[in-house]
Amino acid sequence: MSEHKYLVTCPKGLELLLENELLELGGTSVKQTVAGVFCHGEIELGxxxxxWSRLANRVLLILxxxxxxxADExxxxVKSVNWMEHMAADGTLAVDFNGRAEDIRHSHFGALKVKxxxxxxxxxxxxxxxxVDAQAPDLRVSASLFKHRATVSIDLSGDSLHRRGYRQESGAAPLKENLAAAILMRSxxxxxxxxxSRLIDPMCGSGTLLVEAALMALDIAPGLARWRYGFNNWKQHQAALWQQLRKEATERKEAGLLRGCAEIRGYDEDPRVINVAEANIARAGLEKWVRVSVREVGQLVKPSHVSDDLPGLLVCNPPYGERLSDVPVLVHLYRSLGDRLIDQFKGWYAGVFTGNPDLCKQMRLRSTKQYKFFxxxxxxxxxxxxxxxxYIFTSPSKAKVETSAAAVEDLSEGAAMFANRVRKNLKAMSKWVExxxxxxYRLYDADMPEYAVAVDVYRDWLHVQEYAPPKSVDAKKAQRRLEEVITALPVVTGVAPERIVLKQRQRQSGTNQYQRLGQQGELLEVIESGCKLLVNLHDYLDTGLFLDHRPTRTQLQSISKGKRFLNLFCYTATATVHAAKGGARSTTSVDMSKTYLEWGRKNMALNGFGERFHHFIQDDCFNWLKQCKDQFDVIFMxxxxxxNSKRMLDVLDVQRDHVRxxxxxxxxxxxxxVLLFSNNLRTFxxxxxxxxxxxxxDVTKASLDPDFARNEKIHQCFEIRKAH
Structure with missing residues (x-):
């Protein structure tokens, strides 16, 4: 029997685990490389x-x-290999190639030269x-060329070994089977x-972790359900040896099933993926040992018949927020998971696999180890x-998120720094707010350059706008800082994570600031100087209420009694509401947007004002001003x-056009x-x-309340009167 050299590939990060696995399987001269392990052994090892490998992708027998x-070398x-020893002359083959040379600039050309x-x-x-048969060849050949060193191999595995055969359906973001096995091993x-011991996955998705756990506990070879391998039509295939190894694996499986294992349970909040998991478990033949059902994380409990003497394992792959807007909700999810672990699973172990490890800090548990994977x-x-x-941090109050200094200390250094600044602002503004x-009101506005966000309070909600970082700022660092913001805010404000709305604000031009982001249509009522105003925190970049104009609206309310009021570029007509509340004889609100005029009508109706004396006009303000012959006592613009809206006759540039x-x-x-003229062009x-x-x-300074006093360039405001 001749000895062969193998390269066994795996996902990056699994090399050490795979090295140990190959040693257990009988490999010698084992040596790690990137995303793989070299070893030596006879064909039986291959x-x-x-x-039996739970971790490998491919088994390459190096020729x-x-x-x-x-390309010529x-x-x-490749031609120096005696291919007659490996395949029939009229058979089929497929070639995989990786690498490059001066005259090989893409993999297709390299594969063509090998073929x-x-x-x-x-x-x-x-x-x-x-x-050539790319799908089911008699022989799959793998070749590589790196740093002037070439290798050609036979792929014994054929299809990637992570495909065990039981998972024909999956959820939105499934783990590959060999990565799931690695997570279980490290756990x-x-x-x-x-x-x-028992195992529970509270976010099981399509059930990959559950099935891999059962295969391990029952000593079932992961490749036993596969019938096609790359060596099936290889000329040197030793069919009798292969059947002997399959027979041995089958006997071990039967013994494992007879011995059994503790029940393995999985839960998910989505009934559709539970149906997928059940189908996958059935294909693996593990229905007796693996059970799944619909349950949310907040309902997670330890099974009542589980002994406290034998620690179990809770392992999961929760979502980790590929979109920024997901992060506030995920903070709540991870916190809820931590609460359930502490309440129900003391004495157990847990493994959380995540692409956002900072979220694990919400769980109030000190980790014992961390392993890097891809x-x-x-x-x-x-x-x-x-x-x-x-390993349990002091538990915060269940009635309200703890805002004490001790809770802040549990945060990362950056999140704690941000939290302390927000807490300082809360204290400074509390008496004024009350x-x-x-x-x-605005709670925080990029007070620290590292945390370039604006945080606005709307009753018991937070509206967080991230100012787009300059290109010079590393994107990962900016993402981490934003996560620290979202992590700190519930702790320091007491606002639940699901009531934190996150958006990204960029430099605006034209009508971009009014573009729709979502379709929720959920309106929240806030009160300002006795006026009820509707805001939408989710669907637009702005909420329908410019908080920095609060003093101006209050002024309009105080001077409008018995007056004829005109609101140009009225947006959601919040200034009109204030004027009407102040006793205006009549109001006229002009804007191009039908959506915002309807919003304005709702604001007026909410405060008890009909449209007999309060008029809404959809028009270009330039055009309407030219045609209007009415007079007004108070005008807000x-x-x-x-x-550059298509509905306008001309482009509006406030610096160029403000005189007109x-x-x-x-x-x-x-x-x-009196005309109150305002704009938010910083260079105006x-x-x-x-x-x-x-x-x-110029009344800009007087038009800023304490929450905007530290940002005097938020807008400029002028009182304009006719000269007498």
Whole structure:
């Protein structure tokens, strides 16, 4: 029996586990490489790896290794192998190639050179030539070329070994079977399962972790259900030896099933994926040992008949937030998981596999170990926990998220720093908020450059806007800081994570700031100076209420009694509500957006105002101003910095066009009337010279409440009157 050299490939991060597995299977001269392990052994070793490896992807039997720097040298080295010993001349083959050389710049060309070398040799010797079959070839050949070193091998596995055959359906983001096996091994299941411990996966999805756990506990070879391998039609295949190894694996399986294992349970909140899991478990023949049912994480309990003397394992692969908007909800999910572990599973062990390990800090458990893995291209960690008193952080109040200094200390350094600043702001503004009965205000506005977000309070909700980081800031670092923000806010404010809405704000042009983001249509009522106002926290970048204009709205309310009020670029007409609440004789609100005018009508109706004296007009404000012949005593105008809406006759640039806008508005102003003109262009400069015939007073400083006092450039505001 001759000895062969093998390269056994695996997902990146599994190399050490695979090395140990190959040693147990009888491999010698075992040596790790990136995403694989080299070893030596007879053909029986190759068969055993195909049948028993829980971690491998492919088993490559190396035929030749040589120096090569070009396509021609690659061709010659492949052709030097005696392919007559490995396949029939008129058989089928497939070639996989990785690597590059000066004249090999893509894998397809490299694979073509390897194929040509094999075909040319066999045709020269026999007059026949093999054909290509990418799906089910008689022989699958693997070749590589890295750093002027070429290798050609036979792929004994055929299809990747992670495909066991039981999983024909899957959920949204399934784990590959060999990665699931690695998670279980690192979590200690190899030993716990043999001792009769129980296993629970509270977010089981399509059931991959459950099935792999049962295969391990029952000593079932993962390759036993597969009938097609890469060596089936290989000329040197030793069928009798293979059948002997299958017979041995079958006997071990029967003994394992007779011995049995403790019940393995899985739960998921989605009935559809539970149906998928049940089908996969049935195909694996494990219905007797693996049970699944619909249950949410918050309902998770330890089975009543489980002995406290034998620790079990809870292992799961929870979502970890590929979208920024998922993070606030996931904070709640991880916190809930931690609460259930502490309440129900003391004495057990837990393994949480995640691409966002910072979320595990929400679980109030100190981890015992962390292992780095890759789920495809995503770097992940397996975080292990011993659910016992020494590893449990002080439990916060269940009635409300704890906001004490001790709770903040449980956060990461960055999250704690952010939390302390928010807590300082809360304390500084608390008396002002309470005294003025303010429902909605800005709590934090990029106070620290590292945490460039705006945090607004809307009653018992938080609206978080991330200012898009400059390109010079590392994207992963920006993501981590945002996660620290979302982690800290529930702790320091007491607002539940599911009531935190996260958005990303970029530099706006035109009507971008008004673009719709979602379709929830959920409106929240807040109160400001006795006015009820509707905000939408989810569907738009802005909420329908510009918090920085609160003092201006309050001023309009105080000066509008008995007056004719005009609101240009009215948005959701919150200023109109204030004017009407202040006793305005009539109001007119003008905007191009039908959506926002309808929103404004709702705001007015909510406060008891009909449309007999309160009018809404959908029009371009430039166009409407030119045509209007009415007069008004109080005018409020807050145009966007820039707009190129298709509904406008011209492009609006507030710096360029403010003189024309103001003149047209003043034309409608009564002799003793006042125009409040505001905009949020940070570089705006009033053209006093062109408007020299008007009385203009900059009231920006007086138009800022304490929550915006530290950001004086949030807007500019002017009182404008006719000169007398």
């Amino acid at each position: 068969y055993r790896i195909c049948l 030749n290794e040589w120096d090569a720097s070009s 690659l061709y010659q080295g 040509d070398a094999i075909v040319d040799q066999l045709r020269d010797l026999t007059g026949k030539r093999p054909s 200690g299941w190899s030993e716990l399962g043999q001792k009769g 789920n495809g291209a995503i770097p992940c960690e397996l975080v292990l926990f011993d659910i016992s008193e020494p 005294r003025n009965k303010i429902d909605a 807050d145009p966007p910095s820039f707009s 806008l103001i003149r047209e508005a003043v034309r409608l102003l009564s002799d003793d009337g 400069k009033m053209d006093y010279e062109s408007l020299a015939n008007l009385q203009i007073k």
